[in-house]
Amino acid sequence: MAMKVLREVGRKRSGAAWIGGSRGFADCAAAAMGVAERREGGGGTKAVNLFTAVNQALHIALDTDPRSYVFGEDVGFGGVFRCTTGLADRFGKNRVFNTPLCEQGIAGFAIGLAAMGNRAIAEIQFADYIFPAFDQLVNEAAKFRYRSGNEFNCGGLTIRSPYGAVGHGGHYHSQSPEAFFCHVPGLKVVIPRSPREAKGLLLASIRDPNPVIFFEPKWLYRLSVEEVPEGDYMLPLSQAEVIRKGSDITLIGWGAQLAVLEQACEDAAKDGISCELIDLRTLIPWDKETVEASVSKTGKLLISHEAPITGGFGAEIAASIAERCFLRLEAPVARVCGLDTPFPLVYEPFYMPTKNKILDAIKATVNY
Amino acid sequence: MAAASFTAAKFLAPVAGRSGGDRPAPFLPAPSSARPLRRTRPAQRLLAVSSDVLAGNKAAPAAAAQPAVTREEALELYEDMVLGRNFEDMCAQMYYRGKMFGFVHLYNGQEAVSTGFIKLLNQPDCVVSTYRDHVHALSKGVPARSVMAELFGKATGCCRGQGGSMHMFSEPHNVLGGFAFIGEGIPVATGAAFAAKYRHEVLKQSSPDGLDVTLAFFGDGTANNGQFFECLNMAQLWKLPIVFVVENNLWAIGMSHIRATSDPEIWKKGPAFGMPGVHVDGMDVLKVREVAKEAIDRARRGEGPTLVECETYRFRGHSLADPDELRRPDEKSHYAARDPIMSLKKYIIEQSLASEAELKSIEKRIDDVVEEAVDFADASPLPPRSQLLENVFADPKGFGIGPDGKYRCEDPKFTQGTAQV
Numbered sequence: 001m002a003m004k005v006l007r008e009v010g011r012k013r014s015g016a017a018w019i020g021g022s023r024g025f026a027d028c029a030a031a032a033m034g035v036a037e038r039r040e041g042g043g044g045t046k047a048v049n050l051f052t053a054v055n056q057a058l059h060i061a062l063d064t065d066p067r068s069y070v071f072g073e074d075v076g077f078g079g080v081f082r083c084t085t086g087l088a089d090r091f092g093k094n095r096v097f098n099t100p101l102c103e104q105g106i107a108g109f110a111i112g113l114a115a116m117g118n119r120a121i122a123e124i125q126f127a128d129y130i131f132p133a134f135d136q137l138v139n140e141a142a143k144f145r146y147r148s149g150n151e152f153n154c155g156g157l158t159i160r161s162p163y164g165a166v167g168h169g170g171h172y173h174s175q176s177p178e179a180f181f182c183h184v185p186g187l188k189v190v191i192p193r194s195p196r197e198a199k200g201l202l203l204a205s206i207r208d209p210n211p212v213i214f215f216e217p218k219w220l221y222r223l224s225v226e227e228v229p230e231g232d233y234m235l236p237l238s239q240a241e242v243i244r245k246g247s248d249i250t251l252i253g254w255g256a257q258l259a260v261l262e263q264a265c266e267d268a269a270k271d272g273i274s275c276e277l278i279d280l281r282t283l284i285p286w287d288k289e290t291v292e293a294s295v296s297k298t299g300k301l302l303i304s305h306e307a308p309i310t311g312g313f314g315a316e317i318a319a320s321i322a323e324r325c326f327l328r329l330e331a332p333v334a335r336v337c338g339l340d341t342p343f344p345l346v347y348e349p350f351y352m353p354t355k356n357k358i359l360d361a362i363k364a365t366v367n368y
Numbered sequence: 369m370a371a372a373s374f375t376a377a378k379f380l381a382p383v384a385g386r387s388g389g390d391r392p393a394p395f396l397p398a399p400s401s402a403r404p405l406r407r408t409r410p411a412q413r414l415l416a417v418s419s420d421v422l423a424g425n426k427a428a429p430a431a432a433a434q435p436a437v438t439r440e441e442a443l444e445l446y447e448d449m450v451l452g453r454n455f456e457d458m459c460a461q462m463y464y465r466g467k468m469f470g471f472v473h474l475y476n477g478q479e480a481v482s483t484g485f486i487k488l489l490n491q492p493d494c495v496v497s498t499y500r501d502h503v504h505a506l507s508k509g510v511p512a513r514s515v516m517a518e519l520f521g522k523a524t525g526c527c528r529g530q531g532g533s534m535h536m537f538s539e540p541h542n543v544l545g546g547f548a549f550i551g552e553g554i555p556v557a558t559g560a561a562f563a564a565k566y567r568h569e570v571l572k573q574s575s576p577d578g579l580d581v582t583l584a585f586f587g588d589g590t591a592n593n594g595q596f597f598e599c600l601n602m603a604q605l606w607k608l609p610i611v612f613v614v615e616n617n618l619w620a621i622g623m624s625h626i627r628a629t630s631d632p633e634i635w636k637k638g639p640a641f642g643m644p645g646v647h648v649d650g651m652d653v654l655k656v657r658e659v660a661k662e663a664i665d666r667a668r669r670g671e672g673p674t675l676v677e678c679e680t681y682r683f684r685g686h687s688l689a690d691p692d693e694l695r696r697p698d699e700k701s702h703y704a705a706r707d708p709i710m711s712l713k714k715y716i717i718e719q720s721l722a723s724e725a726e727l728k729s730i731e732k733r734i735d736d737v738v739e740e741a742v743d744f745a746d747a748s749p750l751p752p753r754s755q756l757l758e759n760v761f762a763d764p765k766g767f768g769i770g771p772d773g774k775y776r777c778e779d780p781k782f783t784q785g786t787a788q789v
Contacts (some may be wrong), residue, residue, distance in 0.1 A: 074622045076696060098627045100592035101550055101620055129549060170471040170532050172548035345532040346521040347756040
């Protein structure tokens with residue numbers, strides 16, 4: 001019965017175009033192996049978009065753990081991005097409910113629920129609204145286990161929030177605040193790049209015994225469509241994925257930016273530059289080994305993210321890799337990121353780290 | 369947290385606005401004051417403010433006769449509301465034609481609140497709003513062409529195209545924004561009120577009328593947010609010249625106010641903090657104006673803040689992207705019948721304050737104003753690319769002068785290896 005519900009949901013929602021031409025995941029040994037080995041529960045795959053994949057993950061999470069709850073603003077009717085469709089009808093209003101408009105309250109309330117041994121899956125409607133909750137997340141969620149000497153913990157906490165540019169969002173519907181949270185020991189930050197990644201990573205995040213902030217690239221909610229296994233499966237946290245093998249330069253990104261990076265890889269390949277593309281997937285704790293191995297091979301690194309460049313998470317990666325691979329690096333670590341301004345309204349196309357900017361940086365780095 | 373299933377029978381008629389009769393009008397329900405509607409059924413638990421919505425009752429009978437208003441005032445109110453309505457309708461048209469983009473939130477149906485309050489203000493008084501701010505800006509005097517150009521993202525907009533729909537600012541008209549984030553404007557308004565009080569009492573700089581007043585507009589959802597409560601406390605503690613105006617349209621996107629709030633009567637939160645709280649029929653501009661007059665006068669005299677809850681309704685969805693499927697048709701039609709513009713028109717005609725022809729000519733004039741605003745916005749230039757890096761810091765050119773003596777933001781390599789702006 002559960003499968004039918006999910007299929008119904010998927011059928012209604014899917015159908016958008018593939019982004020960026022062929023994604024070439026089938027070519028990548030790592031990805032294919034990953035899906036095969038991690039999939040449980042049989043069943044085939046189905047082409048669904050990102051919000052449907054998230055929805056499937058939430059259905060499974062609530063199904064498999066009777067003490068899990070989904071709440072946030074407008075989640076009752078399905079949410080403004082339709083990620084929570086059908087949950088209230090299926091699991092009841094005691095487990096899936098709307099909260100008033102108070103992010104600080106939502107986060108603190110979620111921490112309390114989690115501290116008493118439940119899985120609290122709270123939605124912050126847009127990542128831009130997460131700042132009132134910042135205090136609770138940084139000062140309470142991150143430090144709960146530490147300061148209680150493991151008497152209590154809020155590992156059951158997962159905060160889901162749509163982040164990133166959407167083309168017309170302006171200052172307050174487009175921000176990428178991941179860097180603020182990466183600076184907090186005690187929290188995990190996970191960002192999927194596609195529907196299949198999202199479902200697996202979200203289930204892993206929900207079941208991880210640490211508080212996780214799960215940022216979903218809102219631009220991809222409808223645009224990104226992929227074959228997603230229908231059953232219950234998880235993808236490992238703190239493991240980056242090499243989604244394209246190459247030898248000349250390592251590119252790192254996460255979320256929606258990977259689609260842009262992929263296009264840049266294709267274009268660079270036409271100029272004979274072989275790019276290795278890594279999806280970081282978990283930003284903290286991040287997979288230093290995979291990145292280090294890749295940079296040791298290529299000798300060059302480029303990081304790209306939508307958030308402003310100064311103090312963005314790319315800075316942490318650049319500093320760590322400079323430390324670990326100093327003698328191996330053949331060029332300075334390049335960062336192609338958002339500009340150091342508030343996220344603009346009409347200037348969005350100029351602000352964003354576009355394919356051309358990345359291509360120029362690839363060439364500059366390779367020819368250093 | 370099961371949702372309460374609410375039925376009409378449990379609701380009471382809302383308390384109608386105060387009449388112009390007794391002065392000074394006690395805002396707190398004083399023992400002897402005439403509040404007939406609540407007194408008649410004291411035993412029943414008071415629930416939502418929009419009592420008669422689902423009950424299908426007729427609109428609550430007016431607690432007293434309509435307050436008096438002169439012909440000039442009535443026509444001014446009518447014109448302002450028609451401007452608000454026509455402007456928003458034109459916004460919808462322009463949005464669907466692709467001339468403006470992003471998140472646009474229209475104010476149709478709530479004009480009585482904006483007009484009723486803001487038309488009583490002077491130039492130095494401040495208005496702080498939410499993302500549903502076009503009409504607040506218009507009522508405060510920002511020209512329609514500036515607002516439309518801002519919506520189109522043009523350089524001639526009131527914020528030079530930087531802000532867009534949700535961020536209308538105007539220094540000459542003291543419109544302090546436009547806030548995308550609910551509740552963010554309330555502390556800002558509180559600070560502006562403090563500045564006004566300081567100007568008046570310490571610097572002795574403000575007008576002979578009294579303190580300059582700040583109005584903070586926000587919705588029912590915001591009344592559950594921490595910032596709101598913090599500011600109620602601060603404003604009353606320091607007796608600031610501010611009026612907190614709640615535009616309770618019952619819905620926060622898809623969340624019903626009644627199901628999201630432990631006590632849906634927001635006006636009651638005022639007395640809890642020591643300030644008067646009053647509820648008014650926000651679909652009737654004359655009642656809003658009466659209540660607004662008292663609240664604003666209180667603030668001007670230095671008696672401190674007031675919390676005014678306006679029962680109102682938005683005729684369109686939350687934003688132009690909202691399919692508006694959750695609100696019931698009977699609720700929508702109930703409020704459509706209470707359209708503030710229709711009500712005022714009816715009142716003007718019945719009281720013989722003006723003829724139909726005069727009202728029609730006002731409407732025609734407003735049509736022209738709005739058309740002209742669109743033409744102006746269309747013809748205006750887009751901002752130059754270099755504006756992207758301006759005004760990040762106090763230095764208007766953003767990041768100052770670089771070692772080569774030129775503005776850093778004009779250096780193509782400024783933010784990264786190969787920045788292209």
